Amino acid sequence: MTKKNTPKRTVTRRNVIKRAAAFGLVASVGPFIMPRPAKAAKTLKILQWVHFVPRFDKWFNEKYIKEWGKKNDTEVIVDNISIAQINARGAAEASAKKGHDMFMFNWPPPVYEDLVIDHAEIYQEVAKKWGKPIDLAVKSTYNPKTKKYYGFSDSFVPDPINYRKDLWDSVGMKPDTWDNIRKGGAAIKKKHNIPVGVGLSAEIDTAMAMRTIMYSFGASVQDANSNLVLNSKETREALKFVKALFEEAMTPEVLAWDASSNNRQMLAGKSSLVLNAISVTRTGESQKLPVTDNIWLAKAAKGPVRAIGLEHVMNVYCIWNFAQNIEGAKKFLIDFIDNYKQAFIESEYYNFPCFAKTVPDLKQLVAKDERAKPADKYKVLDDVLDWATNVGFPGYANAAIDETFNTWVVNTMFAKVATGAETIEDALKVADAQCKRIWAKWKEKGKI
Secondary structure, eight states, rough: OOOOOOOOOOOOOHHHHHHHHHHOOSSOOOOOOOOOOOTOOOOEEEEEOOOOOOOHHHHHIIHHHHHHHTTTTEEEEEEEEEEHHHHHHHHHHHHHHHSSSEEESSSSSSSGGGBBBOHHHHHHHHHHOOOOOOOHHTTEEEETTTTEEEEEEEEEEEOOOEEEEHHHHHTTTSSSHHHHHHHHHHHHHHHHSOOOOOOOOHHHHHHHHHHHHHTTTOOOOOOSOOBBSSHHHHHHHHHHHHHHHHHHHHOOOGOOOOOHHHHHHHTTTSSEEEOOHHHHHHHHHTTTOGGGGGEEEEOOOOOOBBBOOEEEEEEEEETTOOOOOOHHHHHHHHHHTTTHHHHHHHHHOOSSSSGGGGGGHHHHHHHHOOSSSTTGGGGGGGGGGTTOOOOTSSSSHHHHHHHHTTTTHHHHHHHHHHHHHOHHHHHHHHHHHHHHHHHHHHHTEEEE
8 A cells, every 4th residue: 555755744843843953942852832722621632644645634634623623622633644653653552551542544453452442333423424334444443253343434545556558558458357467567568668566575555465366366364254264276376376477577676665666666657557546646646747647547457256456545543442532532533524525525536435425426526537637537436345345355354364464474475476485385384374373362362
């Protein structure tokens, strides 16, 4: 998953100290206090990522929270961190039982179920006005074993195929199936020396891409009832395919990619195809890069079993049970959904709503974008819920899935097979053993 130009952040203690030190103004570092408006009776602390679309953070941090805070007699403080820092920060706050009132993860965090409130009340209140949330949100925030909502999802980010239309036209093919991606990618590499850019490293975009391929081949890590099913003939076929894709259409640099590498490569004209959010095209548009007009979007590619993709980012807000302002956090989320059409627009169609009725004209909006060339470039996303699914498909995003995802078990398995470091059988055996230990751990804890 993605991004990659970091926008300016809001003022932080560290930045102020750095600037003061540069001018010789700091002799010693004392507490840095942002004064509250005199009438603000409460404080609400929120942590979330630095959004891939700078416009969103500018609106949210400088306009929305201030207006909401004024109406609710609350000073809202937002801290933005990079996506790569989220896991470490979340673990630190969970360990210390101290930090922000509300913590936004960019993926389901069921491992923290015992440290967060039950968010069912928030879903219920929002549903009264906006109807039921999409299934993707429920599968990414609910534990059917414990009957608890360990988070609340306001939005998700589609993960379409980003491809160079000019290059694919040059070989007379479309990236609509995984077999065509292998064949067309190999032809483009041979003709133009430009490879397919699908990561094979320890990072989130690789984790998403490998699962997308697995699901399209009929494979998965678990079944609908949370039973481990990684060791299957379908997984073997997916591994065999990725090895062929790597050997025929890719280059070894993908083995060391980070989450922003596919963005950079595509915008530099060095990849024929990547799996990513619209951060690629939006960045190209904002920077007026010539290659952008040739980068088109496609729906999830079809495999032998189905055409399916993942959400690229799943925004999940968690209210810690040790938060200082639990009620304020609940109200903030309920009110935020009331304003979600504006959030969708400010994100430049990056954040898709988990309550569909909040953006009733979504299809019309994505069908005609003033910055896109062609204007209907983003129209392929209007039926994204027909092909986007959650991490943990066909089941829920449970704690075992979460640990497997964040320890890169699947990524490593595919990378070893693709490079020939291990046979399909050996790599699958190791991954399956790792998963068995993880599943046993969370079953003992009563979470699956």
